[in-house]
Amino acid sequence: MTVSAVSSAYGARAAEYIAAFGDIGTAQEKDRTAVLDWARGLEGHVIDVGCGPGQWTHLLSTHGVEVEGxxxxxxxxxxAQQRHPAIRFRIGEAERLGVDNASLGGILAWYSLIHTDPALIDTALAEFARCLRPGGGLAVGFFEGPDLAPFDHTVTRAYYWPLDLLCGRLATHGFTVTTKTRRRAPGVRPHGFITAEMN
Structure with missing residues (x-):
């Protein structure tokens, strides 16, 4: 799936998605805590990549993070701009963040790489590495699974990533993984969360 195709698929269901997930209260408390714990250690500008209607961007902003979506x-x-007018939002994508080299203190990629073809994900990770300053932080939320495999997501095809496999991909781009967790529960897709620091 191209970025344009994924964007079109989400655009067609934007109102439905916003109604379901536009409020940060729909996210699990443990996930909100994990993201905020990560963000507290950052210094400098942060980008929320694939921000959707801006719920995570707003959460970070309310906790003093200099963030845009x-x-x-x-x-x-x-x-997002209408709901959170004090925060900057713009059109952009993981593969082209539109910022200078080593200019960011952090990047949040909360389920924003789930539709990226595994053969192409290195383009996004290389862009993250280019934009983060040394010591900058990356946080990635994703669907975790024992095998790298596609599945029929509600909007469009997505992928499960084994935790250690994605950690390995990050390492090839100069990241040191600082935390890695998985969560599995009956009736919901398994969740993975990785934080990493740019070397």
Whole structure:
């Protein structure tokens, strides 16, 4: 799936997605805590990649993080800006963040790489590495599984990533993994969370 195709798929269901997930209260408390714990150790500007309607961007902002949100779906960017006018939102994508080399203190990629073809994910990870300053932080939320495998997501095809395999990909781009966790529960897709520091 191309970025344009994924954006179109989300644009067609933007209102439904915003109603279901646009409030940060729909996220699990343990996930909100994990992201905030990561963010407290950052210094400098942070980008929320694939920000959707801006719920995670707003959470970070309310805790004193200098953050902006980017998303390839214009309807999400418009909704995010309307809902959170004090925060900057713009159209953008993981593969092209639109910032200078080593200029960021942190990047949050909360379920924003789940639709990226595994053969192409290194493009996004290389861009993250280019944009983060040494010591900058990366946090990635994703669907975790025992095998790298596609599945039929509600919006469009997505992928399960084994925790250690994604950690290995990050290492090839100069990241040191600082935490890695998985969560599995009946009736929900398994969750993975990785934080890493740029060398």
């Amino acid at each position: 980017i998303d390839p779906t214009p309807k999400f960017v418009a909704a």
